[in-house]
Amino acid sequence: MKHIVCRRTALGEIGISAGEAALTGLFFGVPAAAVGADAGCTPLIAEAFLQLDAWLSGDLRAFTLPLAPEGSGFKRRVWSALSEIPYGQTRSYAEVAVAIGSPGASRAVGAACASNPLPIVIPCHRVVRSDGSIGGYLGGVPVKRWLLELERRNSP
Numbered sequence: 001m002k003h004i005v006c007r008r009t010a011l012g013e014i015g016i017s018a019g020e021a022a023l024t025g026l027f028f029g030v031p032a033a034a035v036g037a038d039a040g041c042t043p044l045i046a047e048a049f050l051q052l053d054a055w056l057s058g059d060l061r062a063f064t065l066p067l068a069p070e071g072s073g074f075k076r077r078v079w080s081a082l083s084e085i086p087y088g089q090t091r092s093y094a095e096v097a098v099a100i101g102s103p104g105a106s107r108a109v110g111a112a113c114a115s116n117p118l119p120i121v122i123p124c125h126r127v128v129r130s131d132g133s134i135g136g137y138l139g140g141v142p143v144k145r146w147l148l149e150l151e152r153r154n155s156p
Helices: 043-056 073-083 093-099 106-114 141-154
Strands: 003-009 012-018 023-028
Touching (some): 003 043, 073 093
Antiparallel strands (some): 003 012
16 A cells, blocks of 8 residues: 655655555655545654655755665666765766766656656755756756755765
């Protein structure tokens, strides 16, 4: 059974979904998937919100949550590479493409970032354009700027 809980955070309303053993999604705003889903807060979702709140306050730099993002093999390779980008640092779409062994797949990396089911936890906000400009973000460009600035302020 899938559980979805929405709460107000420093970034506004965020929804988190989970199966029995792992997180499956993080949503900005109230997700359409929340309609008809069990809104019961499981211990896993409660822990996810505790870690998210600590991360948003700058007290946590890495999540320790079980994740089960659904996507193609290529997308999962991209999301794994995103999780390797250190807190407070960025990589370009092209650098991520090279890191996963698919040079020239910058646009496909961008598409994988855009379909990341667990933004923030899988840090697609750390991926920028090769010219250093910010690029797009699931939660909107202002949210991406806010997240990058948060990490800059709290990096060693």
